[in-house]
Amino acid sequence: MMQISGFSKFTKEEKIDWLANNYFSNPQQTKELLQLYWNEDMKLQKLHDEFTENTVSNYYLPFGIAPNFVINNKIYTIPMAIEESSVVAAASNAAKFWGNKGGFKAEVISTEKVGQVHFTSVANAEKLVRFFNEVKPKLTEETKAITKNMEKRGGGISAIELRNKTNELENYYQLHCTFETLDAMGANFINSCLEQIAETFTREAENYIHFSTEEQPEVIMSILSNYVPNCLVRAEVSCPIEELLPNKEDAKKFAYKFVEAVKIAKIEPYRAVTHNKGIMNGIDAVVLATGNDFRAVEAGIHAYAAKDGKYSSLTNATTENGIFKFWLEIPLALGTVGGLTSLHPLVKLALEMLQKPNAKELMKVVAVAGLAQNFAAIKSLVTTGIQQGHMKMHLMNILNQFEANKEERNTIINHFKTNVVTHSAVVEKLEELRNE
DSSP states (O other): OOOOOOOOOOHHHHHHHHHHHHHOOOHHHHHHHHTTTOEEEHHHHHHTTTSSSOOOOOOOOOOEEEEEEEETTTEEEEEEEESSSSHHHHEEEEEEEHHHOBEEEEOOOOEEEEEEEEEEEOHHHHHHHHHHHHHHHHHHHHTTTHHHHHEEETOOEEEEEEEEOTSSSSEEEEEEEEEEEEBBOOOOHHHHHHHHHHHHHHHHHHTTTTTTTTTTTTTEEEEESSSTTSEEEEEEEEEEEEGSSSHHHHHHHHHHHHHHHHHHHHHHHHHHHHHHHHHHHHHHHHHHHOOHHHHHHHHHHHHHHHSSSSSSOOOOEETTTTEEEEEEEEEOOOOOSSGGGGGGGHHHHHHTTTSSHHHHHHHHHHHHHHHHHHHHHHHHHHTTOOOHHHHHHHHHHHHHHHTOOOHHHHHHHHHHSOOOHHHHHHHHHHHHHOOO
């Protein structure tokens, strides 16, 4: 294939023509498929096209809802954008399970976000500290044009500190800045502040008479961090052990196995990764549905899972004094204003469905979705096994893959109400029907 120049200046139709003619054996079929996923409303399609670059079509994910969540005594229906079988069903089942046991409790512990100016200098540390202390008021003052509106609402720059990292990397220092961004996720706000701080810092250093030419700090980069260990939310559920299952002995055994399963994920990274992935099934689905950055959330949460030097479970479970307790504490930097929240029609719908939450309220909902998902997964693992429920949800995907007709679907669905679902068993039953 030949490289192409000026591709970004092509119209969408020209991009599609180039793509279809150069990469596909049936160009016309490719064009039709890409156009099939366009919005009929051209105004809406134009909006989608402008979310990113070089768009040729839309990529749809199912938009589902999980009702009956009781969070801090308030009932929620939670939107979830996800393609994986059984995630929405599992969340809904967990909501139902805990709905008559007091529901979920959630609280925001802190909301501090972080950005850094990374720089190098051969000046001795004492000289840098003296310079920083002199210039620090100016670093804040010269961001006022950026922070003015945020400060009116109670946000802004919380602190700027000089950190010496030369024991980890030669000549490396950073300006470690903390922020309060209220209902905005705040990426653009933070990055704009950091770039202004870096500009002021560089200019003032050039005029600082105690720095030789060689000692001048050199800014490497200025960027927010997606690791926000002080932007924390906690979600939990609890109830008397005997309320977990109808039979008291079964309930005690279930509680024991559940707690042991969490302990295993605490000490075994191979299990912890899959355990936490299940949590992220719930978290990512709500983050995506509400127009937030699920990649940033993923990166920050997984880093937090390894904060003690070893990757570990994000959830905890105990049975003490006859009470079963299960909880989650995670970092979440979310927004309900800015970005896609006022642009994408389904994002606006999702936020209205959640009763127009502020950022703190959304943090609680997202954390609860993750906890619910993890509860449902562990409950299945220590009882029936994960595949029973998962494969029944996956059954429709298999039938769609083999283009089963309505009669075949009904027969096979009824058959697998009392039989174990596996891919090979479904294919075998389908072949049997078609041979008849």
